[in-house]
Amino acid sequence: MIKQITNIDEIKYLTNTFHSKKKSVGFVPTMGALHAGHESLFKKSVSENDITVASIFVNRTQFNDADDYKNYPRTIENDLQVLEKTGVDVLFLPKHEEIYNDDYRYRIVENSLSKILCGSSRLGHFEGVLTIVLKLLNIVSPTKAYFGEKDYQQYLLIDGMCKALFMNVEIVSCAIIREKDGLAMSSRNLLLTHDERKIAPNFYKILRNAESTSLAKTQLERLGFQVDYIEDLYRRRFGAVFLGKVRLIDNVQI
Ligand code: AMP
Secondary structure (H helix, E strand, O other), rough: OOOEEOOOOHHHHHHHHHHHHOOOEEEEEOOOOOHHHHHHHHHHHHOOOOOEEEEEEOOOOOOOOOHHHHHHOOHHHHHHHHHHHOOOEEEOOOHHHHOOOOOOOHHHHHOOOHHOOOOHHOHHHHHHHHHHHHHHOOOOOOOOEEEHHHHOOOOOOOHHHHHOOOOEEEEEEEOEOOOOOOOOOOHHHHHHOOHHHHHHOHHHHHHHHOOOOHHHHHHHHOOOOOEEEEEEEEOOOEEEEEEOOOOEEEEEEO
């Protein structure tokens, strides 16, 4: 059975013990509802480190919409099976009250990249993300921490934060894992209706194939997507769309 820890002092003590024995610690932070995208991060960490810690924490401060937080899928029984299967050693399940012992008075603000793309439509989102990631990295003190390119803007911001603050951790990026039909795996896919799920793969197809961002937008809207943004930046095309109430994001190299 995987070791489960909720207490901050306990996980700090555990990872310090590994460091004192010169063992490397890999860390994969998640919000649960685990799928093959998360699995690929766990597997990479397990293959590159002596010990792997995963966390599951649905971080309230990064949700700009209370309903989105409430409806976020929570599938802990299945998550435990995924963690066991992939060889994760420790699951950290922190409590909101302990993590935010300061009532979120202290937070990380980035003033450039966090204000565009997802940052312009989800106000405060990346403050919540960067603050929780900093807290988790300080608690777990991993040798390496793993993040998916599915959330490429998030990965860039976290990598930038760790460099700006001289943190003693290597940030590793991992390729996007997709369903057979091309849809990027995401916990939120569970919230799509049967009909929305059938349309959803067109998001990736259009993002990849459209000749321009404006053509992509038109094609997506014609199929019933509500487009938040489609933008070409850093040799990538980034997109965020709604299908009904479900927000999907994706990005492709161009
Ligand atoms: P989440 O649970 O959505 O916060 O995701 C936890 C980590 O898994 C983040 O670093 C995500 O970028 C990564 N991740 C989520 N979905 C995928 C995917 N389809 N492919 C690769 N990484 C992913």
